[in-house]
Amino acid sequence: MASQQKPVLIAGGGIASLLLAQSLYRNKIPFQLFERDASPVFRGQGYRLRLSAEGLDAIEGALGPEKWKVFWDTCGKTAGSGFQALDAFTGKQIDWSDNAEKPKEVTPPKPGSIKPEALTSRDGKIVGISRGDMRKIFLSDCEPFIKWSHQVTGYESTADGVRVIFADGSKSDEGSLLVGGEGIYSKVAKQLSQGKIKIFDTGARGIHGQAPTTAFKGLGEGVWRMSDRSREDGNVFVITNVRSGDMDDPNVIFGWTMGAQPGIIEPPGGDYALIGAPAADIAKSITANWHESIRPLFEQMIDQDAAFWKITCSSPSGVPEWPNDPRVTVIGDSVHGMTPAGGNGANTAVRDSALLGRLIAEAGGYQPGLTEEYEKKMRVYASEMVKGSYEIAITQFGVQIDEATSKTI
Template sequence: MSSSKPVLIAGAGIASLLLAQSLRQSGIPFRIFERDASFVFRAQGYRLRLSSEGLDAIESVLDAETFQKFWNKCGKTSGSNGLTQFNAVTGEEIKTHAVPPQALVSRGGKVVGAARGDMRKIFAEGCEDHIEWAKEVTGYERTDDGVRAIFADGTKSVEGSLLVGGEGIRSKVARQLSGGKLKVYDTGARGIHGQAPTTAFKGLGEGVFILRDESRPDGTVSIITNVRPEDMDDPNVEFGWTMAGQPGVIRPPNEDYTIVGKQAADIAKSLTGDWHPRFRPLLDHMIESEAAFWKITCSTPTGVPDWPNNPRVTVIGDAVHSMTPAAGLGANTAVRDSALLGRLLREAGGCRPGVTAAYEKEMRVYASDAVHQSYSGAVRQFGIKIEEGVTPTV
């Protein structure tokens, strides 16, 4: 297999861009095809907690200077007390179901997090000229000595040595590659992402917090947030929070999840109107324009399925293992994919026989474990249940 043809990457999310960084440093040509018009085309979502495995994967790819730049952008929160839960209505601390500190910390005894937008920006450095915007990949075709991506408008890409599907939970590449075996289930649980000035978080102090409201007759609502100390007094910084509701609690107008802004903010406020005054500033002072809905989805809980290996096509990130936010494993598993596949391609000098098979064999082990952990946590936190053949897919 020739390495002169570029590696084609569908999607410009975190996993795709980190893989691109690995290829760039290995001198392997690549092209990225992204359906959005730019990085700021839509909301970037909430901050991501980075595990030791996730940080190790990122550091193994980035050069020392770029990793230091990335590390400087990360928030570091004291993890000495683990995760603290409060009754959102009474303000009392919930002592049960405590998350031990070691489950959260990753480096230096700290809980480390990064904004998705910052991660994409840093991972894209040096790769910008290789990104083609407004190119939605809807499938692929094999050639005699490579592969071409097929776009939504019917056009095709240049011939590549390998196509990597990294375009998220609705990946057409994943569906075609696996013959429909890769499924992403709609759990029915819903969320709202919000942001507020740092002053709104002063009543919480430093730490990782869950505010949990079990008083509603239609189901539980909770907010998780990470309050890091280094930015607390900076008026130009906003902190984010993520609201999650059990199935049926959070309902976007007309089930339209593209709605952002005031409509999403108003629903978040209506669900939390009787919350304790200590927590109200997170809602009362939220930046309404940043509010956005999201579905809580999950891949098959039993793990990543097998499919006949294709030496020219594989998948990474949410395209192959979508996870709930319950265990904070989705992004960390995705960057592990990027580091692993990038290393195998570097060691082989490009796309060679056996590379995708070796990647998929190793990925299935850690990704299946992560999906199981994510689903198990979501069953407890969000009251969801996936029944294969019954639960709808996205």
């Protein structure tokens, strides 16, 4: 790397930050990344992400040919065209539009009567990868430039650069540019936008879980959405991706994601950091009467891997504007947190990384006007993705955000 340049400073070690680091490393732009966790394995990273065509293109462009091949070979590829909906109690496929209050069973389904939500992204396959595997690949070669146990709480501008401020009051060496990628609680985003970037608590909650692949054999290959809309207190659904090549190997783990409308899933004491048995017990209780082809996902789940999650969303009206700072900008959930509906969050985050990384590489490092150009382009696609995610979540999670009155985090 060109050591005479002041480094690009990156706050946070999530997938958006790490992919940006990969892009800078590949283009020999010096950088320094600060992550609050003590190590790469400090937190579980198990649940699976579906990658869109745009997300795959962004990752390929940022990684370059050699690492892209490693990434692509690690991804799972599932046959099928999209989500297939199942009634959680009967186990039968249903034709269930997002706006329908009750399912209409299709027995047998007529050709073309069930139109799954399109998910294919490359080579006619649905492509996915676990967050942990993605993070591991994005970490390769970059660890020497990462400082663990460094929680970023703000920054200060200098005459010719920027410094990061840490939780203990210490400061980083001077950098040429700061990129905030610490997620929905980003202090960089709050300071940069002067509070204009807001994340709303939708009230909806979920649980992530995992089980040996043999527990999924009753479903078969595909991307499945199991729906229970019979509850008086609201809807519950589970989404999972079943790859045929791994289904008979008990040493391979598949994940699932449960989502529910507000009030159905509540961790003991409201502690969303709880993992393991508290989350597993709630998931098993909710699904105790579901169909025998579906119950093994929960009956055989690895209890210690279960975790709660809070469903949040940034402003549905779009990414706000703030006075541009030539030396500070933000990427990923720090600027456009999304609900999981539609699977847009991670794909939009890697688009940020690829765009910003390309602009920095083309400029040979920091240049005036760089952050302004990035933010102008990012606002267009990110606002569209946030709006789409929120519109799907209105039905899936029964949420409603009033930007004037809704609770922020």
